[in-house]
Amino acid sequence: MTDAVIEDGGRVLRLQGKRFHAIWLLDNAQDGVTRDPGNGQRLITMADLPADPRLTEAGLTDGTLTVSIDGRALEFDRDWLVARAYDPCPALTLPAHATPWDATLTDIPTGNMAALQAGGDALRDWLSGVRQYGFARVTGMAAEPGGLFDIVALFGFVRETNYGRHFEVRTEVNPTNLAFTGLGLQAHTDNPYRDPVPTLQVLSCLENSAEGGENMVVDGFSAALRLRAENPEGFDLLARYSARFEYAGEAGVRLQSRRPMIELSPEGTLIGVRFNSRSIAPLTDVPFAHMAGYYAAYRQLSDIIDDTAQEVTFKLSPGEAFIVDNTRVLHARKGYSGEGSRWLQGCYADKDGLLSTLAALEAGA
Numbered sequence: 001m002t003d004a005v006i007e008d009g010g011r012v013l014r015l016q017g018k019r020f021h022a023i024w025l026l027d028n029a030q031d032g033v034t035r036d037p038g039n040g041q042r043l044i045t046m047a048d049l050p051a052d053p054r055l056t057e058a059g060l061t062d063g064t065l066t067v068s069i070d071g072r073a074l075e076f077d078r079d080w081l082v083a084r085a086y087d088p089c090p091a092l093t094l095p096a097h098a099t100p101w102d103a104t105l106t107d108i109p110t111g112n113m114a115a116l117q118a119g120g121d122a123l124r125d126w127l128s129g130v131r132q133y134g135f136a137r138v139t140g141m142a143a144e145p146g147g148l149f150d151i152v153a154l155f156g157f158v159r160e161t162n163y164g165r166h167f168e169v170r171t172e173v174n175p176t177n178l179a180f181t182g183l184g185l186q187a188h189t190d191n192p193y194r195d196p197v198p199t200l201q202v203l204s205c206l207e208n209s210a211e212g213g214e215n216m217v218v219d220g221f222s223a224a225l226r227l228r229a230e231n232p233e234g235f236d237l238l239a240r241y242s243a244r245f246e247y248a249g250e251a252g253v254r255l256q257s258r259r260p261m262i263e264l265s266p267e268g269t270l271i272g273v274r275f276n277s278r279s280i281a282p283l284t285d286v287p288f289a290h291m292a293g294y295y296a297a298y299r300q301l302s303d304i305i306d307d308t309a310q311e312v313t314f315k316l317s318p319g320e321a322f323i324v325d326n327t328r329v330l331h332a333r334k335g336y337s338g339e340g341s342r343w344l345q346g347c348y349a350d351k352d353g354l355l356s357t358l359a360a361l362e363a364g365a
């Protein structure tokens, strides 16, 4: 690979991994046509620059970049250019205490139920793990219905919805009937059609004797950061325009929301991800001129989420559970088959109570 490469039909120069537009190079030329050799002042206005200049030649020799733009030969000092690179754009901030992760994460925050119920350091560390990674496991529970409420009681309150105070995730595995075998689901956040969205989900395991059926989680923050590094314009489209989500799967229910897939705070901090291919509704808030780019970015984010390099998998045994920050971490289950059964119970809760309990523990209150 050479150090100076012309891209995008001559509109862009890639110099040692940094991209510069031809118009930017022309505007910042250091030659005597552009700047007075004596006092260094600019001699040109925007009217002197072509609207769509193209690079035709580029070469790097001994630290000097030589280019030809619309037939004009120009030279740049490489180090001067690299010091002024605007690619990639400045780093994106994450919420305080959040650490992005991918498949290399091995230290999953895990708490034993009895220790968590005793409070103190064990509870503080487990809650802190949820804040840092957006998910955590619980072990040592009785494999009995309703145990998931004990987890919520550690820090807050159940968020009741039209699915009830809790919901059953239960499939009798029957290989003779594909309809009841457990197909895998793409990683998603739950209920993006609600506003506000449930900010926590708890899933506890009562039975899991089927083959497969592992749980899988993907860090939405990590996926969004990767999208931004690979396609900054696409990231901006997913953050700038609202998606639409809808659920109308039962009588008397028509839940609708209008929120972006990638949510930034007014200061530009990444604060939320909504991603659920099963409940996305027709997108009507993206301007026509940006729709193709929006779909390209949506597909790219989907591919990143599906990349096994992003996922952490684990299999729950009866008496185990996990909690996810539903504004950040996507979850899924792998397909399962064979003999046996899989029975999980799920419920929603909210992060304000969790962070409040954590803050009080950290303050020694």
Ligand code: FE2
Pocket (backbone or CB within 6 Å): 188, 189, 190, 331
């Ligand atoms: Fe889900």
